[in-house]
Amino acid sequence: MTADTVFEKSHPGRRTTYVTSRGAPPAGLDLLPAGALRDSPPMLPELTEGEVVRHYTNLARKNWAVDVGFYPLGSCTMKYNPRLAEQIAAWPEFSAAHPLRPVRAAQGLLRTMYDTERMLSHLCGLARFTLQPAAGAQGELCGMLMVRRYHWERGERRNTVIVPDSAHGTNPATAALAGFKVVICPSSEEGLVDVAALRGLVDDDLAGIMLTNPNTLGLFERDIQEICRVVHDAGGLAYYDGANFNALVGRFRPGDMGFDVVHLNLHKTFGTPHGGGGPGSGPVGVVEKLEPYLPVPLVTKGPEEFELEEDRPQTIGRLNAFAGSALVVLRAYVYLRLLGTDGLREVSGMAVLAANYLKQRLSEAYAPSHPGRCMHEFVLSAERQSDDFGVRALDVAKRLMDFGFHPPTMYFPLTVPEALMIEPTETENLETLDAFAEAMRRIAEEAEHSPELVRAAPHDTPVGRLDEVAAAKDLNVRWKPGSGGTSGDA
Ligand SMILES: *Cc1c(COP(=O)(O)O)cnc(C)c1O
Numbered sequence: 001m002t003a004d005t006v007f008e009k010s011h012p013g014r015r016t017t018y019v020t021s022r023g024a025p026p027a028g029l030d031l032l033p034a035g036a037l038r039d040s041p042p043m044l045p046e047l048t049e050g051e052v053v054r055h056y057t058n059l060a061r062k063n064w065a066v067d068v069g070f071y072p073l074g075s076c077t078m079k080y081n082p083r084l085a086e087q088i089a090a091w092p093e094f095s096a097a098h099p100l101r102p103v104r105a106a107q108g109l110l111r112t113m114y115d116t117e118r119m120l121s122h123l124c125g126l127a128r129f130t131l132q133p134a135a136g137a138q139g140e141l142c143g144m145l146m147v148r149r150y151h152w153e154r155g156e157r158r159n160t161v162i163v164p165d166s167a168h169g170t171n172p173a174t175a176a177l178a179g180f181k182v183v184i185c186p187s188s189e190e191g192l193v194d195v196a197a198l199r200g201l202v203d204d205d206l207a208g209i210m211l212t213n214p215n216t217l218g219l220f221e222r223d224i225q226e227i228c229r230v231v232h233d234a235g236g237l238a239y240y241d242g243a244n245f246n247a248l249v250g251r252f253r254p255g256d257m258g259f260d261v262v263h264l265n266l267h268k269t270f271g272t273p274h275g276g277g278g279p280g281s282g283p284v285g286v287v288e289k290l291e292p293y294l295p296v297p298l299v300t301k302g303p304e305e306f307e308l309e310e311d312r313p314q315t316i317g318r319l320n321a322f323a324g325s326a327l328v329v330l331r332a333y334v335y336l337r338l339l340g341t342d343g344l345r346e347v348s349g350m351a352v353l354a355a356n357y358l359k360q361r362l363s364e365a366y367a368p369s370h371p372g373r374c375m376h377e378f379v380l381s382a383e384r385q386s387d388d389f390g391v392r393a394l395d396v397a398k399r400l401m402d403f404g405f406h407p408p409t410m411y412f413p414l415t416v417p418e419a420l421m422i423e424p425t426e427t428e429n430l431e432t433l434d435a436f437a438e439a440m441r442r443i444a445e446e447a448e449h450s451p452e453l454v455r456a457a458p459h460d461t462p463v464g465r466l467d468e469v470a471a472a473k474d475l476n477v478r479w480k481p482g483s484g485g486t487s488g489d490a
Contacts (some may be wrong), residue, residue, distance in 0.1 A: 006045045006055055015183050016049035038146035048358035062462040064406050066273065070432050072358075074377045074409035074421025075168065075216060077246055077268035078275065082338060084354075085331035094330055097321040101306055109326055110306035112333040113299045113378040117283070119336045121227070122243070123344070124262050125255030126285035130294045131324035136243045137170045138319060139263030139282030140210070144178035145316045146261060146286065146293040147208050147237050153293075153314065158207035164193045166215040166413055168241060181209055184427050187415065191217045191370045195226055202234035208260075212241040213376035214248070216421070217412040218355065228258030237261065243282075243424045246426060247352060247376035248456050260287045267346075271335030272328045273361070281328040337472045354433060361437040365444035369416045377423035379416050391447035392456045393418040398465060399457035403439035 047055070064071070071078035085129035086469065097109050117129045133139035144161070151158045161175035164185045170183045183201055188194040193211070209231045213221045221227065228238045240259035243249075246269040254262045266281035267274045274280075286294065300309045308323060339347065352375055359368060359378040365381035382393040397407030397420065409421040424433060444453050458464060 006047065007046060007053060009051060010045035012046055014046045014048050014051070016047075016052065033235070035209040035269075036134060042292075055281075069404055069406070070424075071406040071429060072408050072422045072424050072436065074218075074379070074423040075244065075407060076274055076409070077244065077376075077413070077423060077425055078406070079246070079425035080427040081271050082329075082335065084338060085334040088329045088334050089330050091108055094327060097224060099326070100188050104305065107306055109330070110299055110308070112330050113323065113326065114301055114306055116329050116333045116336065119333075120264060120283055121285055123249060123253065124264070124285045125253030126262060127288040128291050128294060128298075129283045129285040131281065131283045131329050132295050132319050133263070133282040133284060133295075133322055133450055135280045136241075136263060136265040136268075136282040137174065139265075139284045140170055140174035140239075140241065142176060142282075142284045142295060142316070142319055143239055143286075144174055144180065144210075146284075146290050147239065148180070149237055149293045149316050150237065150290055150482055151207055156235070158201075161203045161207050162198065162201055162209040162231075162236075164211065164215065166191065166193075166217055167210060168212050168216055168243065169250070169412075171210040171212065171241060175210060185209075191215070191415075192221055193223065193227055195223050195230065197231055199220040202230060202236065204235060206231065206234045208237040208239055210239040210241060211259075212378070213254075214244060217369055217379050217416070218248075218374040218377040218421075218423075219370060220375050224257050232258065233259045239385075243268055244376060246347055249348045251348055254296060255285070255287060258305075259454070260290060261285070266325075266332045269463070270332035271462055272331045279325040279328055281332070282327045283324075283329075295363055296308050297323050299323055327434060347426050348376075351424075354424040354426060354428060355422070358422060358433055358437060361433075362440055365441050366420065369419070376425070377421060378423065379413065380420045381416055382418040382420060386442065389447045389451040391451045393420050394449050395454045395457060396420065396440075396443050396447070399443050399454045400439060401458040402460045403442075405436055405439060 013145050066078050066080055094109060097106055103110065113131055117131060120129045130142065133142045159181050160183055161180040162183050163172045163175060164187060166187050172184070174181045185198050185201055187195050192215070209227065211221060211224070211227065213224060215221060231238050237260040238258055240262040241255040242254060242262050243265040245264050249269060261286045263282050264270070264285070265274075266272055266283065272281070292310070292312065293316050295318055296310045296315045297308035298312070298314050300307050336344070355374050355376050355378055359374055362380060366382060367384060369379040369381060376445065382391065382396050385391040385396065387391070393410050397410050400407050411419055412421055413419060424436075443454060456465070
């Protein structure tokens with residue numbers, strides 16, 4: 001029954017009504033022009049309150065979430081975030097604050113934004129942050145537009161941006177969207193930026209480099225100081241993609257290493273759950289010489305109160321209507337104040353320890369992309385399982401669901417065949433890591449002895465193996481009368 005849509009469960013006349021309708025608004029209170037009004041009521045499902053609650057609770061129980069269990073989705077940092085931040089963000093003093101309320105009446109919220117900006121600047125060793133971008137990818141765009149503006153203001157037309165082949169996919173996309181020509185820099189055998197190759201790629205058309213560190217193989221780019229030097233000597237700027245800062249927070253300041261622009265993902269590292277389509281926040285920090293280009297408004301501290309500074313002649317402009325996702329920034333503020341410097345160091349320590357523990361335990365059953373230590377995540381290859389038994393990374397991922405785990409990121413980075421990218425995060429206990437390692441080991445065994453079982457997985461989930469291409473291309477989210485199945489079977 002629970003697979004029925006809310007429309008199929010509808011019965012004419014069922015209601016949940018607490019407020020009696022007073023009919024049409026009083027005369028003179030026509031809120032909408034006549035042409036914008038419906039002729040007939042909308043086709044809404046009709047259910048009692050209890051039916052609605054059961055319908056959505058049952059749907060929600062089919063979902064997987066960090067609050068349900070382990071979610072080792074590489075590069076996404078699906079960790080547990082303290083409830084305290086959620087509770088404070090729900091205080092009506094914050095959650096009911098209208099973005100157009102006068103600055104004088106929003107001093108508390110502005111203060112949390114101002115202080116968060118100062119703390120992030122300190123953690124990254126940079127002059128100033130904007131809190132405006134609503135996602136990591138928008139932060140990248142913001143950063144690269146500033147890079148562009150910097151060169152233009154100096155009368156230079158530099159068009160090339162170098163992106164390592166191990167970069168997160170948003171990096172080359174961002175550089176292209178900001179109008180640059182993207183040049184890919186190959187990785188060395190070790191999975192790091194090939195510095196010799198980089199030297200051969202720079203010339204006086206170089207606008208900058210975009211570097212993810214740790215890179216998408218979960219490896220620390222050891223040569224960053226040299227990389228920044230090569231780029232700076234050629235007149236370029238160094239952009240640091242810090243979306244995965246939980247690997248380094250409290251131990252490493254990108255500004256000290258020579259980076260000019262940095263973005264962070266508050267919805268990965270700093271207290272807001274990631275995913276689910278909610279608001280995010282991708283603040284961007286810069287060194288002093290890029291400060292004039294930051295987007296407006298900026299939260300500043302005036303002589304008497306906090307202000308929203310709009311009048312900045314060299315700004316790249318405005319990326320969003322307001323100063324940023326205020327409640328995501330507030331969660332980061334709570335998170336930072338809660339953990340303090342020592343707590344943040346522990347975050348990165350635990351993230352790296354958990355990943356290395358799992359990598360060590362799994363390296364026998366699956367081939368790691370690179371030997372040795374990793375940072376907060378690592379990549380395994382199911383190439384052996386695929387070649388020998390016809391069990392692909394996708395099959396391993398699907399089978400994991402039968403063991404009660406969310407699958408890792410698959411087939412990314414592109415440089416590793418049959419890639420499984422695993423990020424345990426800093427918030428899992430040893431029992432969970434052990435249980436996951438044991439499930440992965442058992443699946444490797446099954447791949448050898450009963451490959452068809454793994455290939456047909458998952459067996460115990462609300463829906464089985466989906467045609468993912470069809471599901472993405474022909475999205476059936478609206479039940480149509482007479483279409484037979486429901487969106488759940490699509
Ligand atoms: C997640 C991620 C991004 C993009 O962040 P969004 O908020 O999803 O736009 C960029 N770079 C890296 C390395 C990431 O892990």
